Every structure is written in C-alpha cells, then in structure tokens.
Amino acid sequence: MVYVLIFIVLLFVPRLLSIHDLMLFEYGLTFAIVGLGFNLLLGYTGLLSFGHGAYFAAGAYTVGMIAKYLPEAYRLEILIPAALLFSLILAVIFGFLCVRHTKIFFSILALSLSMLLYALLFKLYHLTGGSDGLRIPLPSLLGISFKGIRRPEFLSGTYYYVLLVLFAFSCVIMKGIVSSPFGKALQAIRDNEVRAELIGIRVRRYRLYAFCISGMFVGLGGALWTFVNGHVTADLSHWVFSGEIVYMTLLGGFGIFEGPIIGAILFTYLKLYAMGNTQYWMFVIGATLIVLVMLLPNGVAGAFVSLFAKLKRRKAAEGSAC
C-alpha cells in the first residue's frame, strides 16, 4: 500500500523539482534499476561482481549504436527490448565463464571481463567512437517524434513517465522474483552452496540464471540512463564504474530489498555534491565508503531497520514490564 502512495507522489515530481534536480533524480532512478538487478546477484545469490558495468555498457551502447547505424529503428519500443537482449547475451557469455568460480576468483574474473569489453569499446573507435563515445539523440516513442524539442523538455515530460513506469515495473518484477521459489533457491545457494547442492539445486546453473537476470536489469538501467546523459563512453565498462554500482548497493544496504534503490539515489546526490564542491571528490567518496563499511555494514537502509527493530524491542520490553 505504501508503495502505491509513493508511486502516486512520484507522479507529481516533475512539477515539484527544477529541471536540474529532476535530471538528477532521473539519474538516480536509472541507477535504482541497476541496483535492483545487481542486488539479485549480491544480496540474494551471494556473488560479488566488480564487473557489472559491462552490462550497463551493453545496454547503453545498444542505444548508441542503433542511433548511429540504424536510425530508422531508433524508437524506445525497439530500443528497450534490444538493450535487454544484448545485455542478456553478454551476461550469458560472461556469466558462463564466471559462475564456474566462487568468491575472489569470481570477482576478479567478472572484473577482468568487463575490462575486456572496455578495451574493445575503447580501441574499436571506428565502430564505437572510442574515448569520444557516441551521442545519444532523443528517441521517438510509439510514432511520436521529439524532433525540435530540447532534451530538458523531453526529460521533464514524456520521458519521466516512461522511466517511472519502467522503474515501477522493475520493482514489481524483482520483488516477485526474490519472493518466489526461485528466489528462495538463490538464497539457499547464498547461505550454503554445499547444502543447496545436496537438496538438489544445481548451483552453477542457478547462479547463471541469477547472473543473466541481473545483467538484464543493469542493461535496462544503462539504456535508460543514456537519454538523461546524452552521451555514452567506454568508461561505463571500466571497473571503477562497476565499483560505484557496488558502492551504491552497499550504501543502501544489500540485505534489504529497498536498499539498493535508496543507495542509488543517495549515491547520485553524494557524488554530485562532492564533485560540485571539491576537485578531490574521489577522496570524499572513498573516505565515505571506508567509514561506511566500518560503521554501517548493513547500509543506510539496514541501519534504519536495525534501529527500528531495536526501538520495537524496547517498546515491547517496556510494555511487558508495566
């Protein structure tokens, strides 16, 4: 019920925020989708990938490449499924190599593969624009063209609602996945892969499923991000960018469903605040991360939940003492 209310409130956001703040919020929403996908793999299946930027890049470059080479197909209703498709393909290939390993090896391999994509995107500059990247013009939607409209108008109008709806969809679908028997199986793998195998779960195979679904969500986020950013570059596949994805998820807390959403939005603001106020924003972000890991291991949302639980217990104790 609360979520329906939140959704309704979110519908009014374009009226409430300035265009600049709205764009920031939209960045946050796209990363929230990314975070949801990423956390399926981290929080629910127990695999930490420092290479998920690859799938973000896959989704983003799908949009960019279609813009450049297939402009007739440059429509949202084609772009979104295409982005999902290509990030899925990439996730299947990379995932197949990665899930044969666990823990550190998995993380290193995921990282290395994303850097492979980075190198390819960087070097094949004839195709991909290399370090200059690709421009992202405004797409059309269901026949409606946005030629002549400037990006900020597009973003505060139609696009916001498209993004919001897709975000809501992502939340609903992901929530369904994690509460389902499939989701329970993933959690069993996370908690004890030996026992999971012993109760008949093919661990490697289910890890791959989780990896692919996760990749698709991240790719969707990447594609949606491109319209807000207007531009895609190879950095999206660099492992430091992947690290930011991990950071966001931890910031919000990877033990709760809503954690990554909150983390994504917080991180977007945090990063921008830091970048706007000092040239040493990496220091700020890095120091914040260190403090966060040491003091708030369950993330911001997790800390709230613990606090809430503690207050509840105290109330119950007081109540029974009377």
Add this chain to the structure above:
Amino acid sequence: MLTVDSLKKHFGFVKAVDNVNLEIKEGEIVSIIGTNGAGKTTLVNLISGYLKPDSGRILFFDRDITFASPYVRIKLGVGRSFQLIQLFGNTTVLDNVRTALFSKYGMIRKSLLPAERYSSVTDEAVKILENFNLADKRNLTPTGLSEGDLKILDIAIAFALKSKLLLLDEPTSGVATSDKFKVMDSIISAIKREKISTLIIEHDMDIVSGYSDRVVVMHEGKVMAEGKPNEIMENKEVKAVVFGIVS
C-alpha cells in the same frame, strides 16, 4: 532395500572398508558402532556417493548405484546428514525446509509468484516442522536456535527430501547430554511415522540401544558383529574391542 555387497575401499595401505556386506530392510533403523577409524564414515560416504569403491556393489531397491553421483542418489531417495551442521543461515526455519521441498518437487524454476502462495508446499513444510517440534520457531533464523534444534533442523531438511533411506552421521554429537534424548525422540518418531529406513553412526550406546532395531559393529574396515542391541551389548568380543572392557 539397501544391499551392500563385498564393498572394498582402500586408501593406500589403509583398508578403510574391507569386504563389507550389509542389508537394510524397509523401515529398519540400523546403528553402526565402532572405534574411530573403523570405517563407519567411509562406508556412509560410499553409500551416499561421495566416494567410489575399489570393488563391490551397492544396490538400492535392486538398482545398482555403486558409481552413481551423489546428485542422482539424492534424487533416488538416499538422504544424508553431516556431523557438522549444514543449514541455510540467513533464511527462516520454515524456508530451510520449504526450499528443500520446492527443490524436491522441481518447482524452483517458478519465479513469478511469492513462495507463500504455494500453500500445499508451505503446509507440508509446516507439517514437517510440527513432526520435529520446530513449528513454533518457524520464523526464526538458525542464529536464534539452540544446538539441539539446529541438529533437528538439519535432519528435517534431509527429511523433506523424502528420502527412503536416511544416513545420519552422529546425529547427537555436539548436543548437550540433557537434550540428546529429546532430539532423538523427535527424529525417530518422524522417521517411524514415514517408515523411512535409517542408518545411524553413533558413539553413544544409550542412544544406540534406545532406538535401533539392529546394531552393526565395525572394526578395522570389517563387520565384526551384527544383531539386536542387547545381544551386541553382551557380546564379549565387542565389549573388548569397542568398549575396552575385558572381563
């Protein structure tokens, strides 16, 4: 329903399992006792598929499973618990059992509806928990359980897999002495209700005599003696070798 025929497993010079013959009938509860290194765990490893024998056969309901993978054996109905508890630490007690049921019924592909909606599976999980006296703890996670309850949960999960044969490796080890009988009562009553055949490795003779239909004594890889609990307890050789009692 389980026939072990001339099973041999050597590790270099060590004859861990040396020409062992064993039969377990449906619904029977058999305990294996013996000194450390007698070959009990190796035998269980061979039956559950973690080790492959050097020679001999293992038949399960007349089906040759000697070289089948553990995965196949689980699917056929050979279940096993371990000395060190293996639970799903961050999931509820209910989910620990229910996920095993989902897996057993091949339902873990289902990813659209919440697990709770599958009421028949959920009810069955609750029933199993009731059999093991854990139903009131269903929403706790393993961190909130006592040692004895953890052991019971471990076995409840193996139980959920609807094994026809359960291999229990020292089910009461690590459990406080005062709780041992409580734990075994829960386990054995659930087992007897479903008429599951069980092979138990145990060191505690009170447990062995209290719950077994038959006792098998192993020593240095061989079966030294077999019989009803009270017969074995009176057996002079067994007393000398296993308990160190010389009269």
Add this chain to the structure above:
Amino acid sequence: MWVVYTLNGLYFAALLFLTSLGLNIILGVMGILNLAHGSLYAIGAFMAAWTVIQIVAKAPPFVLYLSLLSGLVLAGIVGFLMEKSFIRAMYKRTLEYQLLLTFGALLLLEDVIKMIWGGQAYYASAPFDLLGNVDILGHVYPTYFLFVMLITLLAGLFVWFFMGRTKLGIMLRAISLDREMATGLGLDIGRLSTFAFVLGSGLAGLAGALVVPTTPALLGIGMEPLILAFIVVVVGGLGSLKGALVGALLVGFTRSFGIAILPEIELPLLFLIAGIILVVKPQGLFGR
C-alpha cells in the same frame, strides 16, 4: 627483431612479476584482494620520479639509482598506515566488505596522489638515459631494461629465499596455509599480517619506481598494472610464487608480441588466453 620482442617480453614480465607478487603475498597471507594495489604502484612511481627530478642535477649516478628505492619505501609506509588503520578491521569481515574497503582506499589514494603531486606528468628519464644501449645479437637494446630485469631477479630471489628459509617467511607461509592453525601455534597474526601487507605494498611501489625512467608518472598510472596483475593472479593461480612467475611471463610475452604484431588485439588476446586457461584449469595453472 624477435630478440627485441623476447627481451621486451621479459621486461614487461619483470615489472608484472613484482606487482603481482605483491598482490599474491597479500592475498595469500591475509586473504585480502587489495584493489588499491595499483595506487601503491602509482605512489611508488610518483615518489621515485619526484626524487630523481629533485636530485638529478646534483647527485652522482649511483645515488640516482638508489633514489628510485624511495618509491618502494614510501609505498611500504603507506601500506603500513593502511593496514594499521582500516585493513586491520577487515579480517573478520566477508569478502564483499574487504573489496569495498580497498576500493574506497583506491579512490582515496588516487586523490591523495593528486593532492601531493598535482595533475602534471613527472618525467624522470635520467636513469634510463645514463645507462645507454647495449648490443645484443646485433640489435641495439636499452641497458635500462636489463637493469630492471636484474633488480626483479634479485627481488624475486630475495622473496623466494625469505619465504622458504627464514623464520619470518615460514611463519607467513604458515598463516597463508591455515590461519586458524597458525593462531593456535602462537604466531602473532597481527604483526605478521602488517609485515605481509608492507612487503606486498613495497613490491608494488618498487615496480612503479622502476617504470618511471621509461614512462612519465601520470594520474591513473596504476590502473593498467592492477588489471594485468589480476590476470596474472588468475592465470597463475592464487597464492603461488611459481604461478606469479609463469603468469607474468605469459602475460609479458603476449603483451610484447601482441603489440608488435597487431596492437589492437593485444588486450583481447590476453583475455582470450586467460579465458582458455581458466576453462581448462579453473584454479589457474598452479593454484591451490
């Protein structure tokens, strides 16, 4: 030309070996994958470059080469500070937290480097120029590269001897094999871990220091060595000295020949080889 390519391969391998050896020691003894390892390499590079530039006009050649060691020293000190302040807290935590923490350290250190040395490039080519060239089988080859290989060989032998023969080294290996047992044996895990981290960091700093006479010290100089070190660790196997050596040679030669034949495919080729090795032998060539 093959002579030159081979020598280049050895040169790349040497630097890579130092870097991945450091990574491996930290990983082996402490079980921590240090994502900030590249930053320590960078610190070593900047420190060495800066020092050389300061004294190049006034100091005799011998001192110039010695000053490169300043990179190793500073990297070791930074490693010490890192370990004592926050890495320490990470032993009990899971992998996710360790990686995130070292990632935070990486972000922090990159900007610390920027704060101290600014954004410009530091050219310290004197050590390279002074050694001139040497004639090998008819080809002219920079002597400095041979110097680097020599230093690496010495460093490698030192570590091998240290790990295998000295009491301290054996204790470190004991911890890497079984941490709990080692505690049971009464080893001071805390101090030994700090030592391992400092050693690993120092090696990274040394690699960075050795590279500056050939490449300017720039922001982000540590990124590529880090990735390559990861590949070496993955291919050679975790925690193995032999693995680091073989892995470094493999990557070094692929690099050298790859760049010579077809520059674009160098990195992808590397990953392809790494991928094949992993498919065949998931723990790496000499992994545990």
